[in-house]
Amino acid sequence: MPANTIPPKEVLMDIYSKMSLLYHNDDRARQVIRTGRLVMPYYSFRGQEAIPSTICAQLRDSDTISTIYRGTHDMLAKGCPVDKLWAELAGRVDGTCKGKGGPMHITHPESGMMVTTGIVGSSMPIACGLAWANKLNGTDDVTVAFFGDAAGNIGAFHESLNLAAVWKLPVIFVCSNNRYGEHTKFEETCAVDSVATRAVAYGIPGHKVNGNDVVELYNATQEAIDRARAGEGPSLIEANTFRFFGHVFGDDDAYMPAGEKEAAAANDPWPNYRKFLTDGGYASEADLESIDEAHKATIEAAVAFALASPWPDVQEMYRDVYAEELVP
Amino acid sequence: MSDKINMVQAINWALDDAMAEDKKVLVLGEDVADHTGGGVVGITKGLSGKYGKERVVATPISETAFTGAAIGAAMMGFKPVVEIMLMNFMTVCSDMIVNHAAKLRFMSGGQTSVPMVIRTMTGPGMGSGGQHSDFMEVWYTHTAGLKVVIPSTPDDAYGLMRSAIDDPDPVIFVENMPILWNPGDAPTRGSRIPIGKAKVIREGKDVSIIGYGRVIQNACAHAAKLAEQGIDAEVIDLRSVQPWDVETVLASVEKTGAAIVVHEAVKKFGPGAEIASTIHENLHKRLRAPVVRIGAKYAAVPFSNVLETASVPSMDEIEAAVRGLVGVPA
Numbered sequence: 001m002p003a004n005t006i007p008p009k010e011v012l013m014d015i016y017s018k019m020s021l022l023y024h025n026d027d028r029a030r031q032v033i034r035t036g037r038l039v040m041p042y043y044s045f046r047g048q049e050a051i052p053s054t055i056c057a058q059l060r061d062s063d064t065i066s067t068i069y070r071g072t073h074d075m076l077a078k079g080c081p082v083d084k085l086w087a088e089l090a091g092r093v094d095g096t097c098k099g100k101g102g103p104m105h106i107t108h109p110e111s112g113m114m115v116t117t118g119i120v121g122s123s124m125p126i127a128c129g130l131a132w133a134n135k136l137n138g139t140d141d142v143t144v145a146f147f148g149d150a151a152g153n154i155g156a157f158h159e160s161l162n163l164a165a166v167w168k169l170p171v172i173f174v175c176s177n178n179r180y181g182e183h184t185k186f187e188e189t190c191a192v193d194s195v196a197t198r199a200v201a202y203g204i205p206g207h208k209v210n211g212n213d214v215v216e217l218y219n220a221t222q223e224a225i226d227r228a229r230a231g232e233g234p235s236l237i238e239a240n241t242f243r244f245f246g247h248v249f250g251d252d253d254a255y256m257p258a259g260e261k262e263a264a265a266a267n268d269p270w271p272n273y274r275k276f277l278t279d280g281g282y283a284s285e286a287d288l289e290s291i292d293e294a295h296k297a298t299i300e301a302a303v304a305f306a307l308a309s310p311w312p313d314v315q316e317m318y319r320d321v322y323a324e325e326l327v328p
Numbered sequence: 329m330s331d332k333i334n335m336v337q338a339i340n341w342a343l344d345d346a347m348a349e350d351k352k353v354l355v356l357g358e359d360v361a362d363h364t365g366g367g368v369v370g371i372t373k374g375l376s377g378k379y380g381k382e383r384v385v386a387t388p389i390s391e392t393a394f395t396g397a398a399i400g401a402a403m404m405g406f407k408p409v410v411e412i413m414l415m416n417f418m419t420v421c422s423d424m425i426v427n428h429a430a431k432l433r434f435m436s437g438g439q440t441s442v443p444m445v446i447r448t449m450t451g452p453g454m455g456s457g458g459q460h461s462d463f464m465e466v467w468y469t470h471t472a473g474l475k476v477v478i479p480s481t482p483d484d485a486y487g488l489m490r491s492a493i494d495d496p497d498p499v500i501f502v503e504n505m506p507i508l509w510n511p512g513d514a515p516t517r518g519s520r521i522p523i524g525k526a527k528v529i530r531e532g533k534d535v536s537i538i539g540y541g542r543v544i545q546n547a548c549a550h551a552a553k554l555a556e557q558g559i560d561a562e563v564i565d566l567r568s569v570q571p572w573d574v575e576t577v578l579a580s581v582e583k584t585g586a587a588i589v590v591h592e593a594v595k596k597f598g599p600g601a602e603i604a605s606t607i608h609e610n611l612h613k614r615l616r617a618p619v620v621r622i623g624a625k626y627a628a629v630p631f632s633n634v635l636e637t638a639s640v641p642s643m644d645e646i647e648a649a650v651r652g653l654v655g656v657p658a
Contacts, residue, residue, distance in 0.1 A: 066400075097437035107436035114403060114440065119427055125393045126428060129400015136354075136382065136406065143400075156423075159393035166388060320438040321472050323496035 007218045011057055012282050013291075015214055016273065018053035020288070021295045022073045023270050025082070028299050029072070029089070033249055037307060040089055040103050043070035044245035047212075050269035051176050051239045052077035054217040055144060058225055062139070064112045064130045066123040067146040069104040070176075070243075071116050074146045079111035086302040092309035099312045100320065120181075121156035123147050124173060128164050131171035135231075142170045142228040149238075150181025152195040161202040161236065170228035172221070173236045176211060178243040183255040196238035204234050211239025212269035214276070242267065332511040335503065338482035339371050339447070342489035343409060345517055347379050353493060354383050354401060356394055357411025357447070361386035368413060369449070369508060391421035395446070399429050402444040407493055415450035415502065416459045422467075429498040430473030445492045446500045451542065452592060452640050453506035458628035461636075463541075463593035468500050469570035469602075475523055476569045478502040478540045482512040484567055487521030495523060504541045504592075526573035528580065532562035534654045536580040538603060539590035540566040543641050547590060550643045551650075559654055569599055574606060581611050586653040588620045590641050595623030620649040 007015070026046050032038045048070075056077035059065070067074040075085060080096065088095025089103050096108045104118035114130055117123050127145030134141040151157050152175060164171050175195045179186050192198065199206025205227070207220035217239060224235035242264035246253050253261065277283045318326040333341075346353045355375055359367055364386055366373030376384035387394040391412055398408035412418050418425060425446065433441045452461045468474045475497060479485040485503075492499035529548050532555075537547050544565045551561040562580050566572050581587045587607055589600035604619035622641045630636050651658055 064404075095437070097435060097439065100437050101435040105435040107432075107439050109436075109439050114400075115428075115432065115436075117428065119423055122396070122423055122428060125396020125424060126400040126403070127396075128393060129397040129402070130404060131400070132397050133401045133404030133406055136401070137404075156392050156396070159388070159390035160396070162388060163390055163393040163397060167385075320434045320436075322433070322475075323441065 003219050004215060005219055006215055009282050011218070012214070012277060015053045015057045016277060016283070016288065017291050018057060018077045019049045019270065019273060020292050021082070021298070022049040022053060022076055024292065024295050025072065025076060025299055028303060030245070030249065032303060038090055040091070042103060042249040043247065044243065044249060045070055045073040047242045047244040047264070047268060048176050048178060049073055050214050050217060050273060051174065051211050051241060052146065054214050055174060055221050058218070058221050059112070059144065060141065061112060062141045063143065064114045064141070065144045065146065066115045066117070066127045066130065068116065068120070068123050068148065069118045070148065071146060072103065072106070075106050075108065075113050075116065078113050080106065080108040080113050082298050083302040083305040084108070086306035087309045090306040090309065091311070092306055093312045094305065094309035098316055100316060121147065121151040121154035124151070124156050124160035127171050128160050128169055131164065131169040132167065134170050140170070140229040140231070142172060142225055144172045144174055146174050146176065148181065149175055149177040149179070149186050149195055150189065151175070152198060153189055161199070161204065161234070164234040165202040165204050168231060168233040170231065171234045172224045172228055173234060175236065175238045177238050177240045180243070180247065182247045194238055196236055199236040204236060206236045206238065208238045209240070211241035212267045212272065214269070214273055244268070331514040333482050333514045334511055335479070335482045335485045335508045336369055336371050338486040338515055339489055339503065340373060341515070341517060342486045342493070343372060343375060344378070346490060346493045347375065347383065350407065352405060352407045354385070354406055354408040355411070356385040356387055356398060356408060358387055358389055358413050360384060360411055367411060371447070372411070391417055392424055395421040395424040396428070398444050399424060399432070399442050402442045403432065403440045407443055409445040409447060409493060412446055412448045414460050415448045415464050416462050418446070418448060418464065425468070425474070426471050430471045433497065434473060441496055442498045443496050444498050445489070446498065447503060448500065449503040449505045449508070451505040452624070452629045452636055453542070455631060455633060455636065457631040461629040463591065463624070465500070465502060465569050466593055466597065466599050469599060473497065474570065475499045476502065477523055477567060478504060478569060479567055480504065480507065480541050480545045480565055483515035484521055484527070486515035487519050488523065488567060491520045491523050494520070499523065507542045507545065521567065524568045524571035524573055526564050526566045526568070526576040528562065528576065529565045530561065530563040532560040532584065534560045534584055535586040535588065535650055536562045536564060536577070536584045537588045537590060537646065537650070538564045538566065538577055538580070540569060541592055543590050543592050546643060547646050550646060554647065554650060557656070559650060559656055561650055572603065577603065577607065578610050581607050582614055585614055585616045587615070588622060588646065588649045588653065590622040590646060592624055592640050594626055595621055596626045598623045617653055620653065622646060622649060
């Protein structure tokens, strides 16, 4: 069991700052989609903010991550610029990927955000390669692969955990278990009651933690990062959580039993972490609000930047297919 | 007299020379390390002993994981040469190849790239049946972002492998299994064959035979026999299927006015359809007759030798097509 140490205040506040950015960014994304000014498939992460905020607060700029379609929170937590992220969501030329990737493929290597995949499970094999590169380069940088509970049932998960264990790769597999794979309950699709137990099959540590609890997450992550940086190999963290806005924007949650979402609200990391900080004397309500207001202003500026950014030139179709531009 | 080597040795030389020149070049795949023999046919023999097990890595039989690992390492500036033992095994990691290796450059707006090589063997003629013999190049030529080369001689194999490793994008390097041990001229070490450049392996004026791999070498040998009967065929080895050398092909057909496209991939929806169509679109008025396509039959590659032989293009089929186009009956 990882220790239960409360992180230093500056780390707690860094985690809060990330959570605040994520929370308000998700809120604004759903609003703007509703106005029709943003047309995209959107996989809200509302309810899962504590996970990347806590993990990325423990990463260096030179550490790398890979994530999935429900990954905007991971990207922002790792440091992807908010304005470029919004421009990409809007499909504009100033986006991280010149509008060619979109919400499911946001990439920003400068902040270590190496790949976002729309394919369940596929963040993991590539993370093995990113981590292998760290090892070959002789650095102690680590790679985090984010994925969901449904990915625990696909071959890529099992192959990657095995490969990473055999090669002792500095990679941390982070499963956000939000209880649903698309519309189907975790219990109906997974033969074991915890994804973390599968680590046993690969001889690596498997941490099952409350993914809405920053302190639990922090300690498990610290242990996994220390192990990876020391060259001892990978770890699996299962962060149990909940998503409050279903699989994709517009989801009516009809597949969820009545009352499930309401019950999950009691464990919502957003109000709970705010309360943790104020009750513990780490910050006042006014401190938190001042952080929130700063992020809201950043997000507003990003929305304006994104919607004012030009659409890509059609010639972009022929660029980046290969290194050499194609002749149409 | 020039030295003769086979394609196994030529590819081994190319990997050896590339690894010696650039520490970023890595080799990984099932059985590729020396203690397992250097790959199932020995193409990577000697490399792990020479360059170490950090750079030449025998992997678990986990194509998705190790192809993904090669992609990740390539994104970080390494140049992995990953062996997917047989082309049919590429289907189990098609997600990594098609959705990731091929598309990451484009989807990231050019911020990331995947300079990797996938080596894979295949080819009917070995009695390997339906899951170890397919030519599936069209699956990958149809996916923007990949390049596909299929050499037919040791020196082409050497030069194309060097170019594939140099290339900034993912290249699928197909090793035609039944001809891996055929002797050919030894390559000049350090030489490159540009990807996308065909080779006219026999000049002629009556008809153009266009293809690649084992079948184009056989067609070339057969063309020499037809020449004795006064039929002068030009034979073009494309060597690269994507990109393919449109210019050389069109110049040839402009000259001959007739074309046959031949490959060991299935004819239906095969690469020959793209090539024939391009010829028609550009040289319709110059053609004496429609382009003839010859490919494998629309079936799984059969085991029984009689059926396997019947499934792939025969010299009789090619000769009949040639005679039909030049108007010389048998």
